[in-house]
Each structure stands twice: as structure tokens, then as C-alpha cells.
Amino acid sequence: MKVLLVGDIVGKTGRRMLKEALPRLREEYAIDMVVANGENAAGGNGITHEIMDDLLGSGVDVLTSGNHIFDKKEVFDFLDDVPALLRPLNLPPGTPGHGYVVTATNDIPVAVINVAGRAFMPFQYDDPLQGLDHVLSSLPSEVKVILVDFHAETTSEKIALGWYLDGRVSALVGTHTHVQTADERILPKGTAYITDLGMTGPCDSVIGVKSELVIQKMRTQMPVRFETATGPGQFGGLVVDVDPTNGKALSLHRIFYRE
Amino acid sequence: MKVLLVGDIVGKTGRRMLKEALPRLREEYAIDMVVANGENAAGGNGITHEIMDDLLGSGVDVLTSGNHIFDKKEVFDFLDDVPALLRPLNLPPGTPGHGYVVTATNDIPVAVINVAGRAFMPFQYDDPLQGLDHVLSSLPSEVKVILVDFHAETTSEKIALGWYLDGRVSALVGTHTHVQTADERILPKGTAYITDLGMTGPCDSVIGVKSELVIQKMRTQMPVRFETATGPGQFGGLVVDVDPTNGKALSLHRIFYRE
Amino acid sequence: MKVLLVGDIVGKTGRRMLKEALPRLREEYAIDMVVANGENAAGGNGITHEIMDDLLGSGVDVLTSGNHIFDKKEVFDFLDDVPALLRPLNLPPGTPGHGYVVTATNDIPVAVINVAGRAFMPFQYDDPLQGLDHVLSSLPSEVKVILVDFHAETTSEKIALGWYLDGRVSALVGTHTHVQTADERILPKGTAYITDLGMTGPCDSVIGVKSELVIQKMRTQMPVRFETATGPGQFGGLVVDVDPTNGKALSLHRIFYRE
Amino acid sequence: MKVLLVGDIVGKTGRRMLKEALPRLREEYAIDMVVANGENAAGGNGITHEIMDDLLGSGVDVLTSGNHIFDKKEVFDFLDDVPALLRPLNLPPGTPGHGYVVTATNDIPVAVINVAGRAFMPFQYDDPLQGLDHVLSSLPSEVKVILVDFHAETTSEKIALGWYLDGRVSALVGTHTHVQTADERILPKGTAYITDLGMTGPCDSVIGVKSELVIQKMRTQMPVRFETATGPGQFGGLVVDVDPTNGKALSLHRIFYRE
Numbered sequence A, B, C, D: 001m002k003v004l005l006v007g008d009i010v011g012k013t014g015r016r017m018l019k020e021a022l023p024r025l026r027e028e029y030a031i032d033m034v035v036a037n038g039e040n041a042a043g044g045n046g047i048t049h050e051i052m053d054d055l056l057g058s059g060v061d062v063l064t065s066g067n068h069i070f071d072k073k074e075v076f077d078f079l080d081d082v083p084a085l086l087r088p089l090n091l092p093p094g095t096p097g098h099g100y101v102v103t104a105t106n107d108i109p110v111a112v113i114n115v116a117g118r119a120f121m122p123f124q125y126d127d128p129l130q131g132l133d134h135v136l137s138s139l140p141s142e143v144k145v146i147l148v149d150f151h152a153e154t155t156s157e158k159i160a161l162g163w164y165l166d167g168r169v170s171a172l173v174g175t176h177t178h179v180q181t182a183d184e185r186i187l188p189k190g191t192a193y194i195t196d197l198g199m200t201g202p203c204d205s206v207i208g209v210k211s212e213l214v215i216q217k218m219r220t221q222m223p224v225r226f227e228t229a230t231g232p233g234q235f236g237g238l239v240v241d242v243d244p245t246n247g248k249a250l251s252l253h254r255i256f257y258r259e
């Protein structure tokens, strides 16, 4: 089965890019399932019910997220009730929402897990290794296709998790840095890996924010109110072909383009 | 003129990959000049005189570096005397060595500047913007070709510096994360940009270190002595074609491959 | 001469505590001059013109600050014009306001310098050592009494600066952690030192913020909007007796009490 | 019962100061039990079996620790077997050693818990709140006297944990910053609290390290090999009188002096 994984969708431009890309990519790559990170979908910070509906209605099967998931307060009203919108797994017991979901595409069960890193992150997440070990050991044995969005800052934490999970999941894809990396590969035991899918959002920006505001903050070291950039967009994602009988990645194809 | 910029060379594998690649790439792309980051050239940490000679003798014109430049103590014996080995510019006055160099290739003057970022770095560097403004304003006006290695952790700091320098330098290339990014582009005013050139070193590793040791540290949260990985290598670099009359980037070509 | 140095004044409770304390302490210790950190004076974040006037009118001679100085936007309207309100010295050239001031008390010239640390701070400050060396070397030789507020997070950075400045300034007092330390001393060459003056503000709080909100954030790792606590207050300060003829500290007395 | 809690013992000077202080303080305050942090007891980094024996033989009943506990490799040989030497509780399952111990003094059961913070720490600890909740709920009901060493960097994390545990433990004392704070108090529900006990070690130093080396690192931003300072010492601790019938703190007395 062919899975398309999409990096952090940022604001209006990101949603537009996603909606333009999906029908085309679906046809071109015979995509069976789409997983996209929606933590910045609502104006750069968080996600609303309306935007979630829009994205799920556009063909996204599962939305993952990260440190921005709780930015829009209304998310607390529906996070528990929408299995298709994930928050990081490694939050304390009692946290609203779900860190993983088991869904099915063409009768093939698929688990999607969303987990956050600990190095240089704005929140203190629980150990991602313990969390993943626990979920992986609790999945029904018929779930062979397992997709992990690891929302983390450093390359070393992400690559190490790739090696840690090699052969245990179908794909481990990084998000959060908003820049796509060129290191996609299938690890020796069959796990598709990329350090970061990159942002789907406004390309003339600093990871989605108006460049002049980020430069102003760097130059002055004074508080600056960030605004999401407009203008032309970019799309970042990865297509992984997974063998549904054993969950191994068969091939992968990285996608990155600007308008 | 064609410049090849190479990311952090890690250990023996990195040096082997570099030396194998240079003659081939030089021919294939008609390279005029090579700049490579050597901060991890000596077994993963720092650089020795012997290794510096080996790299410069293999066709590297200028070696840049970063936070690891002072790891091998012998570097203090020669850093002042070797203009072709740079350390980050934005260190306090009195620091041994040089943060930039003006050299020439085929009678075309070329400035290479090495500067370090401040977000999440293991040392406290001075402001890179002030440092760069100062150097750029002091360069002779006949120096049109200017290449900057920005050794930094976060995507946002690197991209913001790209926009800050757009039109003022020929290329700004990131190093330090050891993972090549897929976002190379020529910015609107003519500066070639990539967030990270990626590592030239052992590809079955965590940014150069044996994977099992990094995983052990993540799993146990106990001190682990890191060792540089062996095995097959990878090469990461960027070829930029610069117009020597005005210093603008004309085209660029990203190079990444594994053995 | 007797100088009273007061730690971060937090909100309404902090201002009340300060105003109640000053007349009493002034009499008890024969205080000649008062320096207080006002970065949290306006509801916990920043300072307004009205609050600045209130504090200066209550007997504070010089207000220092820190990372919160620019939180209230109106500060940009007057920071350049009020020499008695300092912002950290080690900000880029062109930053509004002043990092130090030379004033006089009973015809004794006194320099007050405000400088920020670099370890674990929310902004990237320039090198405090270079900044201080520069200011100290530029002060007129008749300025013997020199007081430094070092706004920094870690004990090591603060203590190291104490040793660095020993004999060159009359007092180096830390601020920013909002907890008074018990390590006040006169260093061997005559500099009065304390790692942190502590907060003057609501004592039943977490460094000024309502405890339940900070606990909520720790427990949930979700964004929580912080509010300044109310209730009983505390006062934190240090009285230093300085020999005006040579600027050496003669004695010091730490003050900390809760209502 | 009277408990003496002692902050990080640093090197030879720290051990000397402790051994000189214990008999005197034991007599002066009628101490029933001594808990001391030994993470820096062996030359500044870690602890050896010999030094552990020396400290336990000198009258320390329980040794706590922190991020340096695994610095001396020999600790792995005995950490599992010595209930009186604790490592942080909130490490992954399978970590050698124990995060808490239930002992008895004069037939009064006493629990000592060692837990580490997460803000700005050199390792990634699990959630201290979950860890503490779990241990506290598992202690036998006859254990009323509960002492917690919270090894953490920031004042806010420590104070927040104080409020979180108020009424549930007899004392929460901070360690790790090596500077004693002056904020000791009994919280409203009966928990004795101090943000940091401070270092027991060489007082003319930067948190135990030779000052000139720390300054050198700050000035140069180059790697410097740290060495533990020698010279006169300081002692930092807190005496808490706990009601053994209900575990509430009755009074407390902070101790800090230099040679």
C-alpha cells in the first residue's frame, strides 16, 4: 500500500498547497492513505474544528501534531472525540486526546503513532522510547503497517529513534523543523526513514513566519509578535510503499516543490 | 566560477569519501574551488595538523569549522598561521585563528566566512549579524564572491540569516546538524542558500556516532562514551555557480549519495 | 556610603512591599542610595511610565531590569529619555535605552550597570565580559563606586562574574531567579557579592506567578496563561556599605522577610 | 525527630567540612538522622565505594545524588546493593540503583526520595510529578516522615514542586545549583521547604570548580578542563524538626558558614 506522509501544514497557504497537491499526487502515486501534520494549520498555531474538518474532508486520513496542538483552546472540545487527530503520545496520563490510532485502509489495518522528542523542545515530554515500546507491544498482531510521526528538534534524536525502531515500524518520519531533509532511506530491517518531511506552507518565510519579523527579533533581541507569511507556497512530503503482509517499506519517494 | 561546498567531514570515513569524490566531482562539475567543513575530521572531534594537510592536499581550498574546532589541543599551535583553516568569526577578540579569509581562484578574489549560531549551541557565540555586517563592510570592493558557512542548530536561525544576507553574499550554507536538507535555492536577490549541507562521513550512524551508543544514552540517560562509526560512507555537498562579476549565484546543484 | 539593592519587584504586591520597606530601611540602615530591579513591576511583565514614576518617586534612585524590560510596548516611548531606568547593557548597538548610568549621591559619583547573562536565558545577549570591560574602562576615574546588577539564570555564570569583577566594582548582585541566595560575601579584593537578591513580591507563589497555574503547566505540559499571584508579600535586598574613596565594600547586610 | 539535610558535597574539601561539622551539629541540634547529597563527593564528579563508605561511616544515614551519580564507573558495581545511596527516581525502568529508601531512626520509619528536575538539566528525566505520586501512594501508611531531595536547576520548578507536595511530605529540599537559598520556610500544610541547600565544598570557587578555569571558559568560549578547587570550605544544610506522629515539619533552621 502507498502512504503519503505530509509535513507541518502552516496556515492558509499550507492548506491551499495540500488541497491542490492531494488529488494530483493521489493519482500520480496511487496513494492509499494520507497522514499529515496539522499542528500549525490554523494561522500557524494549532488547529480548529473547522480546519480539521476541511483537512480531513480534503483527503487526509490521519492528522498528527506536536507542541502546537493545544494552541487553539477549542481543541479541548473535540480532541477526545476525534480519533483521526493525534497529539503527542508521550504526555502525562489524563491528557486529552490520543497519541495513536488504529485505522484501516482497504481492509488493511494501519497504526499511526505521534510522538514528541525531548531535546530542545518547548515542553517536557515523557520518554518517547518507553512510550513507543508500550504502544508497539500493545498493538494487535494483525497490525503490520505502522507509521510514526516523530516531532522533534535535533537530527540526532530523530536518527537514533529511526535505528531504534528499524524493523518494528513501517515508517518513521520526522516533523517540527519545517525544513525537509534529503536523507530519506529504507533502513536495513525495513523501516522507511526521513529526518524531517519539511513544511507545507509559505516558502518565502522563516519556517512559516514573515522573515522580516524573525530577523528583527534576531537583530534586536526584543520581543516581536510573529505573523504567518503569505505568498507562494511549498509542499513537503514522502510517499512510502509498504508491504501490507509484513509492514516492511518497499520503496520511498520524497516530494518537495515550491510554487 | 563553480564552487563546491562540503558539509562536516566526520572521521576517517568522511576523509575517504571526500578524497574519492573530489576528482570525480571536479571533473563532472568543472569545480574551481572547494570549501569543506573540517570540525569533525579527526576521529569525529576537531582537526590535527596532519589531517588538515591531508585535506588541503586533496584539493580543499578552505576548511571551515564550528564548535569542535578547539577539540584537539594541537590546533592552537597552527591555527594562527594557517589562513585556510577557519574558526567561527563570532568569538571574542583575541581568539586564536581567523573567522574569514580572502583568497583567490583563477585571479578571482573570494572571501570565505565561517560564523556560528546562538540557538541551542554548546558555546556562547557573539552576535553573528553584527559580526557579519562588520566583515562584509570591511571587505575590499573587488571581492564579489563571498561564501558563508553558518554553523548552527536551528532551521529558523539559518533561514533567517539567509534572508538577512540575501544579495550581500554569493552563498550561505548551513552546517552542524550533519543532515542534508532538501531546501537549496537561490534567494530573490541572488544568494545561494541551503539549511544544511549534511555530513560527509559514516552513513550507518547517528550523525557520525555509533548508533547503538546514542540509543543507549537515550534509553538509559546515563553518560555514554561516544565513538565514531565505521562502515559505508555518505557524501554531502552543494555546487554553486557564481557570476564573478557581481557575486550573484547563477545556479546550484545539491549532491548527496551513500556508498 | 550605604546602598540598598533590591531584587525583582513583582507586580502590585512587590511595589507595595517596596514602598512600605524603603522609609523604614532608609532610617534603620542610613541608606544613601537605592537601586531596584523593576523588570516585573507592571503586573509581572515589564514596566510602564506610571509605575516607573511611582517607584522613582518612592525613593528608588536607579531602576535596573532584565529580559522583561520590553514587555510593555510603551517603554519604547521613554526608555531613551530616562537615564534612571536601565536595560541590559549587552544588547546590540542601536537598542533603545541605556545599559548603565553615572549618577551622584551626596556628591559621590556612582555608576550603576545592568548586564544580562547568557546561559539558559530567553534572549541571546552579547558577551557580558566584553561589555563590562568596555564600560569599566570608559568610566571617568573619579567614579569609584560601581554597582552591577547581573540578570542571569545560573549560579555558575553569576559566581564566575563575581570573581571576574572582584576589585573592579563595589558590588555585583544577581537578579532574575526571584529567590534570594544566602551566599552574600565580600570577595577578597573588595567586591560585595550575592548570587541573587531574590524577589520583592507575592510570597505564596512560584517566583511571582500563581502556584496552581505553574503546577498545572508542569503536570499537563500544555500551554497555561500565567497570572501574577496576590496575597502576602516578601522583600529581598542587600545593604552594602561602600567606601567612597576607593569603591571597596566595607560590609554588607542581607535582608529577607515575608509578611 | 531532628533531620539534618546537607547539600552537594564537593570533593575532598566537602568531605572534610562534612566530617568536621557532623559531630558538632549532631550535638548542637540533637540530630537524629542525616541525609546528604553525594553526587560530587569524588573529586567533584560522582562517588566511589571508598568515599561512600567514608561518608556513611561518618554519620550520614542516606546519601542522595543527581546528574553526576554515574560519573564514576565503579558505581555500577554496588549501586544496586546499597539502599543508602540513592540515584534520581525518575530514570527509566531498569536503571541500576534505587530512587528512594525506607529506613528507620529510633524505630521511626523514614522515607527518603531522590528525584531530578527537567528544566535545563543535562539528562532527560521522566516526569518527577508522576514519579513522586507513584512512590508516595505506594509507601506503607505507617511511614509518616518523608524527605525529598529535588535535584533541579530552576527556582520555578523547585518552588512549584514544593507547593505540589505541601502536606504530603515532611521536607522538600533542593540541590544541584550549589548555592544555598535564603527562602527556607514551612509551607501552609506542613512541608519544610528550601530551594537549594547549597554546596558543602570549597568556598573560593565557582560551584566547586577553580574560578579561573570557569572564567577562562566564559571569556574564550573554548573547551576548558575543569578542576575542583582547593582551599577553605563552606558548609550548607538545613535542620528540620519533624513530628513523627504525622510527618509535619515543626520548625527548621538553615545552616551556612564558611571557614
Ligand SMILES: [Fe+2]
Pocket (backbone or CB within 6 Å): A008, A039, A040, A066, A176, A177, A178
Ligand atoms: Fe510545526
Ligand SMILES: [Fe+2]
Pocket (backbone or CB within 6 Å): A039, A066, A067, A068, A151, A175, A176
Ligand atoms: Fe512543532
Ligand SMILES: [Fe+2]
Pocket (backbone or CB within 6 Å): B008, B039, B040, B066, B068, B176, B177, B178
Ligand atoms: Fe559537525
Ligand SMILES: [Fe+2]
Pocket (backbone or CB within 6 Å): B039, B066, B067, B068, B151, B175, B176
Ligand atoms: Fe558542530
Ligand SMILES: [Fe+2]
Pocket (backbone or CB within 6 Å): C008, C039, C040, C066, C068, C176, C177, C178
Ligand atoms: Fe524577574
Ligand SMILES: [Fe+2]
Pocket (backbone or CB within 6 Å): C039, C066, C067, C068, C151, C175, C176
Ligand atoms: Fe528576568
Ligand SMILES: [Fe+2]
Pocket (backbone or CB within 6 Å): D008, D039, D040, D066, D068, D176, D177, D178
Ligand atoms: Fe552537584
Ligand SMILES: [Fe+2]
Pocket (backbone or CB within 6 Å): D039, D066, D067, D068, D151, D175, D176
Ligand atoms: Fe547536579
